[in-house]
Structure formats: structure tokens, C-alpha cells
Amino acid sequence: MMFIDPHAHMISRTTDDYEAMAASGVVAVIEPAFWLGQPRTNAGSYLDYLSSIVGFERFRASQFGIRHYCTIGLNSKEANNEALAEAVMELIPRFALKEGVVAIGEIGYDEQTALEDKYFRLQLELAKELDLPVMIHTPHRDKKNGTSRSMDVCVEHGLDPGKVVVDHNNEETVREVLDRGFWAGFSIYPSTKMGNARMVEILRQYGANRVIVDSACDWGISEVLAVAKTARLALQTGIPEDQVRLACYQNALEAYGQSGQMKEEDWLNPQAIDQRAVYEGNSILRGGREPVVGQTPNRRGMDNLIIE
Amino acid sequence: MKAIDPHIHMISRTTDDYMRMTISGIHTVAEPAFWAGFDRASADCFRDYFHQLTVVEPARAARFGIKHYCWLGLNSKESENLTLADEVLAIIPEFIDRPNVLGFGEIGLNKNSKNEMAVLERQLAMAAARNDLVLVHTPHLEDKLKGTRMIMDMIRNEPRLDPSRVLIDHAEEHTIAEIKDRGFWFGMTLYPNSKGSPERAIDAVEIYGSERLCINSSGDWSVSDPLSILKCANEMRRRGHGEAAVNQVFYENPKSFMGQCPKFVAN
Amino acid sequence: MSAPYGPMRAIDILDLYFIENRSRIMDIASFLDRIDRYEGADEAKADFRYQAFLQILDITRDTPRDRAKAVQVALSDPTTEPLDSALGMKAYGAWKGAAK
Structure with a gap:
């Protein structure tokens, strides 16, 4: 079974994680631009970060047989530093048009301040202008109101809910998001967001239409195999296979495929892995390590549902 | 056993790695400033990088009971850009006195070019002026022998630098004897697939003795293994070396070298 | 020893x-x-890396002791002058200059 992890901060993960993801059936990941655990003090850091997610990280993933896409945006936490935010907003349009960028995101609210609101709206306008999908980060505190408000603002700016993924949902927010026609993302992240047993219950109760499962894995305690493990648990507990496929693969492809930057052929007809390839003259093979060449990743068919 | 990894780039590793390290006995690590995999466009990015190394990463490590130290400097790969180098060297003084900073590192040579030498020379002078410890990166592959010799000559031209306060890292069979003869510490790096196997590192212990040697993983964003020093310790045991000798190489030695900086206390 | x-x-x-x-x-x-x-194959076998590889196989077999060091030295750049610039340069694992 093939999976997409549509929310994974791979720059904070290891090559071991890429290998494990590929082995579990993950064929593509989407890396949303976000906060780094510390506030950036200047736009120069932002520029290098955006360059790394559209370039070096994409290259690093390809060396393990995984297609890497990203979203570009100013996150809500750093929107509160106005000088930084202004400078970053200058950078965003040119990065948003690069190859492999599938949405504007993750944008939205953190503490629901006036500055967060300002830059959220500016970026929604940009998404509309560039005709790109949007990935919304919903706040951890006051989640229910923050989620409703995020959708209100999208509607106010005339965005099509079918092009907006509202992420980090839980039992409290799922109904409204689905009822209003948005895509509903769920981050299976230990301790703080959602466990996968709860996720399976949501699938049972609401079905998988417009539901998207992701890991949101990053530099914190998180699980790169969250999508594959959720799929397996769902299958084991009797969720129909077509529903699992929607939530763990197809819906992400439908939602972000609207960018025109993400197609199934990208991984169905992959190039063989060639670690001799270089990125701007630089290899991932530090210190003369041996390249792995020509080992086409093992794509598991639908007949082999159990991930071991 | 307890062990110290004196060279590992933890910002590129996961919390799973921290957990595996801490339950395996690695309770102290040191992270040299290095190249990110791509050339950074501005010195401002280094400001945020140095903040991460001195504030954020030690806090992340502390959640797992691991003490995190770091080394600051401009790596040799980005030293080819002299404008960037000027700007990065100018911001180092703002960070160098932070509580987990051990000294200048990893600084050194990559392709043995004139610009790399110029930037290394300036950083050696900065370290000498402050009496800081130095962690030196040596070039890879065919450039290593020449580069290691050039670096040692440069350090000898800076009489304020005491070789016993300098560790020359990524040493291999053809460079160890010269490094040791000149009174420096030397580092050996363990990579999973190619050079620097546990077997060869322990061969070096047997041939050259364990004095002034630190073994490290250099784990980073490429294929690497944060437990490699423990696998190497096991190779030493497998050949019949006693526990005290193993402890000397993997715990006492890095403690002695880094302990020359008064900020360093091993867990 | x-x-x-x-x-x-x-x-x-x-x-x-x-x-x-x-x-x-x-x-x-x-x-x-x-x-x-x-x-x-002929082109590959003329490459300086292939030639260096054959050479280190001989060294491994024929050197009476310190073989690893002898192999390392055989693959190293023996010059002493710094490069004018490192821009666009990389390491190959064998010294290209040996082939000239």
C-alpha cells in the first residue's frame, strides 16, 4: 500500500527516518514551511530555510526514493515579529512559484493576535492570486474558536474550501471543518496532538471523505511512521481498505495536486536512486561514503496491506 | 558503560536518537558548528545557527538527561567566500562566552585553498588570543594528508596555541603518527559504510596507544549512526581489552581534552 | 608497535x-x-581512479607491513602548495594529478 505523509518537517529528521518511511510504503512527503523551535531573528535565516526546503531537502529525500514537496509561507508564531514578517513577505512570492511547491502554508493563527491576522489574510490573498492550495495550522490553545475563525477568514477572502486543508484537527473540530467543505488534516503526534487509536475512531465515525492523516514529525518527540501505523491499525480494526487509502494517500494527492505540482506519475515512474547525483555540486555523501545506486525502492502493491 | 561523543551534529538528529543515546550510556555530547549541506546565503543565518547551538539544542538534550556542549566557528567549506567569512567571524564574539561553548571548531581545511587558509589563520588567532580550545576539521580523501600537514604548520606558526589544547579530527592511518608526534590530540571518526570502521579505529588504539585520542561518530544529516562509538567500544572488548582501557578511550579521554575548558563538566 | x-x-x-x-x-x-x-569498459579502465585502484591492490599484497598507511599515502595528493581557489572543487578518493 502506498502512503503520502502530507505534513512532515524532514529537515529535522535523519536519513534513517527516510529509509524507514520508504520501507513502510511512504512514496511522497510534503514539508510545510514553519517555525524552527526558536524564533528566527532575520530574513536571511528565512531565506536559507526556504532554499533548503525547496532544494537540498528535496534532493536528500530523492536519495532514499521519496518524492519531496513543500509549502511556502510565514508561520503564525513568527508573524508576531513585524519587522521580520515584512521582510519575509517580500521573499514568499518568488519561492511560492518554485517547482515542487504545492501550497501556501502552514499559515493561520497561534495566539490569534492582530499581527497573525494581518499576515494570514495577506497570504490568503497571495494564494488566491497564485491559484495555490492553502495549508492551515490551527492553534493549540483555544483550538475550536481558532479553527472556526480560520475558516471564516478563508470564506471572507473568497477562497474555495476545496482548496484549503485545515490541519491539526481533533474530535472537537472535525465536524465543523467537514461540514463546511474544507479538507480536514489530522496530525498523529504523540502526547500533544492525536494518537492513532483516536484517529481510527474518527474514521469510523466520520468516514474518510476529505480526511487527511499526517505525522507532523519534527525536532520534537514524534513518529515518522505515523501515517503507515495509522493505516495498519485502521485496517486491523476493520476500516475498509478504500477508506484507509483515501485518508492516508488519495485525499492528500487530490488536495495538493490542485497545485499542478504533484502527480502520481512522480513516484509511479520514479528514476532509479542515484546517490552519485549532486545538488549544486554537493553530494549527501560526506567524507567519501559509498553511494547507493540503482536500487529502485520497493513499491508495495495493494495486495500486501500489512506493514512490517 | 558511560561514554562521551565529542563530535556529533545533534541539530540534524531526532529525539529518538537522543533517547537511544541516553539509555545506552551516552550522557555528554559536543556539537561543532559545521556546514548545513548547502552554502548559506548570509551571515545572519549563522547568528540564528549559533543561537540554536548555544540555547535551543542544549535545552532539547537536557530533556533526555544529556549534557550538550558546542564549538563555534566558520567551517572550511563556506570559508571560500571571504565576504561571508568576514561577517561570520565578526559575530562569533557575541556567542563565544555562552556557558556551553568549548572553543573554536570545527575549523580547518576542505580543499586546501588559499581562502580556506586565510580564514583558518584568523580563527586560530582569535582562539589563541582568548586561550580557547580548538577542534580542527581535516580534509577528506586525497586531500587529507596534505591538508593535515598544512594545518599543523599553521598552528605551529601561532606560538600562543599549545598543541595539547588542539584536537585534529578525522585522522586516519597516514596522518595519526605525524599528529601525535607534534603533541596534538587526534580524533577518529566512525562512518557506517565506508571509512573509519570500528575495526580500524581499534587498530589505531593498539598501534599508537590510547593517549590523546578521541573517537566520535560525526553523526549528522547524512547516513550516520549516533551509537557508533558504543559499537566501537564493543569492538575493543571483543578483542579482549579490559573495561578500564575501554573506559579510558570512550569516556576519560574526551573528558580530559574538553575538560581543559573550565565550562566543561561530564555527565 | x-x-x-x-x-x-x-x-x-x-x-x-x-x-x-x-x-x-x-x-x-x-x-x-x-x-x-x-x-x-576501456574508458573506465583508463580512468585515474581505476588505475589507482589497481595500484593499491598491488600495495596491499606486496607491502610487508603498515599496508593501510601505504594505501592511504598512495591515494593522497603529495603536493604542498595551496590551491588558488576551492570553488567547484571536490574530492574523488584518488589523486587526479597522479594520472598526468
């Missing part, structure tokens, strides 16, 4: 490492065979 360092004897070392190193020789032999099997 320092004094004997462990309870093992040379025959124990042979016993401990023989199988894995036997396998490494197979890897090397099949690597050379693979080059022969593929289109353009």
Missing part, C-alpha cells in the same frame, strides 16, 4: 575476521568484473 595488548593470538584474529574479509575480496573481484561486463 606497543607491547601485546590482549589475550588474543594472531590465529584468533584470523579466526575472528576471516569470513567478513573474504567477503570483501569477493566484493572487489565482482566490482572489477562488473566494469568489464558493461559498455565502455
